[in-house]
Amino acid sequence: xxxxxxxxxxxxxxxxxxxxxxxxxxxxxxxxxxxxxxxxxxxxxxxxxxxxxxxxxxxxxxxxxxxxxxxxxxxxxxxxxxxxxxxxxxxxxxxxxxxxxxxxxxxxxxxxxxxxxxxxxxxxxxxxxxxxxxxxxxxxxxxxxxxxxxxxxxxxxxxxxxxxxxxxxxxxxxxxxxxxxxxxxxxxxxxxxxxxxxxxxxxxxxxxxxxxxxxxxxxxxxxxxxxxxxxxxxxxxxxxxxxxxxxxxxxxxxxxxxxxxxxxxxxxxxxxxxxxxxxxxxxxxxxxxxxxxxxxxxxxxxxxxxxxxxxxxxxxxxxxxxxxxxxxxxxxxxxxxxxxxxxxxxxxxxxxxxxxxxxxxxxxxxxxxxxxxxxxxxxxxxxxxxxxxxxxxxxxxxxxxxxxxxxxxxxxxxxxxxxxxxxxxxxxxxxxxxxxxxxxxxxxxxxxxxxxxxxxxxxxxxxxxxxxxxxxxxxxxxxxxxxxxxxxxxxxxxxxxxx
Amino acid sequence: xxxxxxxxxxxxxxxxxxxxxxxxxxxxxxxxxxxxxxxxxxxxxxxxxxxxxxxxxxxxxxxxxxxxxxxxxxxxxxxxxxxxxxxxxxxxxxxxxxxxxxxxxxxxxxxxxxxxxxxxxxxxxxxxxxxxxxxxxxxxxxxxxxxxxxxxxxxxxxxxxxxxxxxxxxxxxxxxxxxxxxxxxxxxxxxxxxxxxxxxxxxxxxxxxxxx
Numbered sequence: 027x028x029x030x031x032x033x034x035x036x037x038x039x040x041x042x043x044x045x046x047x048x049x050x051x052x053x054x055x056x057x058x059x060x061x062x063x064x065x066x067x068x069x070x071x072x073x074x075x076x077x078x079x080x081x082x083x084x085x086x087x088x089x090x091x092x093x094x095x096x097x098x099x100x101x102x103x104x105x106x107x108x109x110x111x112x113x114x115x116x117x118x119x120x121x122x123x124x125x126x127x128x129x130x131x132x133x134x135x136x137x138x139x140x141x142x143x144x145x146x147x148x149x150x151x152x153x154x155x156x157x158x159x160x161x162x163x164x165x166x167x168x169x170x171x172x173x174x175x176x177x178x179x180x181x182x183x184x185x186x187x188x189x190x191x192x193x194x195x196x197x198x199x200x201x202x203x204x205x206x207x208x209x210x211x212x213x214x215x216x217x218x219x220x221x222x223x224x225x226x227x228x229x230x231x232x233x234x235x236x237x238x239x240x241x242x243x244x245x246x247x248x249x250x251x252x253x254x255x256x257x258x259x260x261x262x263x264x265x266x267x268x269x270x271x272x273x274x275x276x277x278x279x280x281x282x283x284x285x286x287x288x289x290x291x292x293x294x295x296x297x298x299x300x301x302x303x304x305x306x307x308x309x310x311x312x313x314x315x316x317x318x319x320x321x322x323x324x325x326x327x328x329x330x331x332x333x334x335x336x337x338x339x340x341x342x343x344x345x346x347x348x349x350x351x352x353x354x355x356x357x358x359x360x361x362x363x364x365x366x367x368x369x370x371x372x373x374x375x376x377x378x379x380x381x382x383x384x385x386x387x388x389x390x391x392x393x394x395x396x397x398x399x400x401x402x403x404x405x406x407x408x409x410x411x412x413x414x415x416x417x418x419x420x421x422x423x424x425x426x427x428x429x430x431x432x433x434x435x436x437x438x439x440x441x442x443x444x445x446x447x448x449x450x451x452x453x454x455x456x457x458x459x460x461x462x463x464x465x466x467x468x469x470x471x472x473x474x475x476x477x478x479x480x481x482x483x484x485x486x487x488x489x490x491x492x493x494x495x496x497x498x499x500x501x502x503x504x505x506x507x508x509x510x511x512x513x514x515x516x517x518x519x520x521x522x523x524x525x
Numbered sequence: 526x527x528x529x530x531x532x533x534x535x536x537x538x539x540x541x542x543x544x545x546x547x548x549x550x551x552x553x554x555x556x557x558x559x560x561x562x563x564x565x566x567x568x569x570x571x572x573x574x575x576x577x578x579x580x581x582x583x584x585x586x587x588x589x590x591x592x593x594x595x596x597x598x599x600x601x602x603x604x605x606x607x608x609x610x611x612x613x614x615x616x617x618x619x620x621x622x623x624x625x626x627x628x629x630x631x632x633x634x635x636x637x638x639x640x641x642x643x644x645x646x647x648x649x650x651x652x653x654x655x656x657x658x659x660x661x662x663x664x665x666x667x668x669x670x671x672x673x674x675x676x677x678x679x680x681x682x683x684x685x686x687x688x689x690x691x692x693x694x695x696x697x698x699x700x701x702x703x704x705x706x707x708x709x710x711x712x713x714x715x716x717x718x719x720x721x722x723x724x725x726x727x728x729x730x731x732x733x734x735x736x737x
Contacts (some may be wrong), residue, residue: 067686068621071580095627095629096627096629096631097626097627097628097629097630098627098629099629100629131733179631180657180658180659180673183652183656183657183658183712184658185654185656185675186657186714187652187655187656187714188656190643190714190716190717191715192716193636193718196603196715196716197594197714197716197717199589199716200712200716200717201591201592201716202588202590202591204590204591204712205623206590206597206623206713207597207598207623207710207711207712208621208623208631208634208710208711210621210623210624210625210628210631210632211625211627211628211629211631212590212625213631248649264677308630309630310629311628311630311631311633312630312631312632312633312634312635312651312659313618313633313634313635315616315635315659315660315661316661317672318660318672318673319658319659319672319673320574329673332655332656332674332688333673333674333675333688335688336688337690338690340655341687389661398675399672399673399674399675400672400675400677401668402670402672405663405665409579417537422564428677431551431665432666433663433664433665433666433668433670435668436663436670437675447675470685470686472686473686473687474686475666475668475674475677475679475685475686476679476685479667479668479679480666480667480668480680494603497563500631517635
């Protein structure tokens with residue numbers, strides 16, 4: 027054994043004399059960090075980096091089989107899913123790794139923001155981090171395109187339509203994005219290049235620069251209320267803190283990074299095993315239009331916002347909001363580079379995070395069930411509750427048929443089934459008089475198309491007769507106030523006033 | 526900022542090469558040194574020139590897909606005009622005229638043909654004018670509906686409700702020897718359809734597809 031140990035030492039020394047890595051590595055490993063940064067709150071950055079490594083490894087494994095051509099990509103994913111042993115699992119690891127990476131990067135950014143870590147002297151670390159976030163999202167989008175299915179095809183279409191709104195340059199940008207005039211082979215090739223070469227290369231480079239700066243500038247100390255950042259004194263104060271109340275980075279803080287990263291990768295592995303890979307969905311054949319395109323989870327909030335924007339605001343918001351958001355993130359450390367770091371003394375920061383988190387949650391939740399989309403097959407698939415047709419006259423029954431056959435159901439719920447684009451109609455008769463319904467059906471308005479040209483007068487009468495019956499038994503239907511007065515008091519005399 | 530935590534008992538590292546104080550240039554005259562700087566600048570300039578020389582073909586290559594729309598478009602047949610009954614809207618699929626061998630199923634582009642008169646047609650793009658999702662035609666209610674964000678259009682392609690700012694995009698068409706042909710090849714978007722709308726055959730009823 028001692029001989030083996032000796033020869034191992036000889037090999038090590040031989041390598042070390044040439045590589046000369048021991049010094050810098052020891053510097054990095056043993057540099058002192060403030061004691062209270064050895065916290066579970068400081069583990070997200072290293073977890074994001076570990077996930078990046080997982081994505082690179084699983085990505086390379088997938089590239090062994092994946093065929094980046096529009097004609098064969100979908101088929102090669104089927105082969106991965108069904109023919110190559112555990113091909114499905116590698117796809118699932120990559121897909122879930124992507125979800126976790128997006129989530130962890132966002133959590134890391136929120137933590138860094140709330141802990142004031144972007145302040146002097148770590149401004150550039152933050153800015154590089156902003157680009158890392160954008161590249162992570164870029165990887166998520168281009169990855170969705172590489173899963174070349176219907177969602178990928180129409181998701182690209184959405185991207186194209188957003189880009190096409192750029193004044194003057196829109197058309198050229200669309201051609202650049204697609205590699206031609208339509209979504210086709212050239213499009214997938216360039217998204218493959220982006221996803222496999224361009225963005226990962228930059229992502230890795232930026233991530234290394236990011237880590238380099240964390241090592242050089244020191245990890246952000248735990249923010250204490252009243253410990254204010256000043257450019258003149260911060261570095262000296264930090265060094266004092268790191269040396270007087272510090273511990274070596276390894277193992278003091280690093281063991282938590284290791285444990286958390288391991289746990290996150292284990293979670294990815296379990297999710298991948300339990301939930302399996304994403305798709306691919308239907309073939310990317312644009313002539314198969316029986317599809318309801320939807321982006322991946324990370325982009326559902328954008329999908330929702332696009333549904334709620336008024337038409338006149340679409341283009342300005344699509345083109346200006348991303349620029350404003352990125353500019354705000356990049357300029358943040360210059361606007362608030364000094365001052366309090368503690369969230370106890372930064373109510374605006376806390377409020378901003380809370381507002382964004384709630385808005386993101388609401389929009390993402392809405393994106394999961396898209397209440398703004400018509401249910402394309404509700405008219406033929408959803409049943410009418412029997413109570414609505416019980417004891418119904420032939421005219422009312424005819425109205426119910428019109429209601430289904432003319433696709434009213436695609437946008438209007440009845441009995442908890444149907445689209446949610448328009449209001450549910452279970453109690454429509456309590457809100458609208460028959461005349462109001464007739465007017466609304468014929469002329470449309472608001473979000474409703476006009477059906478005047480597409481319904482015959484008997485159909486409209488039947489439909490309104492059916493809608494008139496839609497009210498709870500204990501709530502009377504709405505009536506016209508003037509009509510009610512006439513019914514109550516009898517017709518007014520032809521001239522002069524009575525009572 | 527963080528001080529290096531060098532421990533004094535590090536094993537001696539490899540031979541130290543190129544320490545500034547040992548450079549031979551220190552013993553040389555200023556003219557020799559300035560000549561080296563000049564040569565270095567010449568080297569940078571040479572590399573700059575070569576770089577620019579390479580950048581031109583690279584940029585040209587990168588921007589190759591950016592072309593006028595008309596070079597991508599050509600006339601495609603949708604079949605005999607008699608396949609389209611009067612007053613009805615039918616979905617047709619055509620092969621995109623601009624193809625590569627590895628396009629696969631992405632070349633099968635659908636569109637809607639509505640026949641409004643003996644030789645009057647309206648050919649609508651499949652893409653919703655909002656964000657390009659595929660609209661579906663419902664003959665019963667005579668509406669096009671979009672599954673993505675709920676854009677709805679009337680039978681004549683004009684906007685009925687929802688987020689779209691305009692009606693459905695239309696293709697230019699002509700009838701040649703009984704075949705209905707459209708000028709296709711370019712994904713219709715808000716950036717290129719101004720042309721499509723202007724070139725479109727005049728409508729009998731003066732209906733404008735960008736109405737609404």
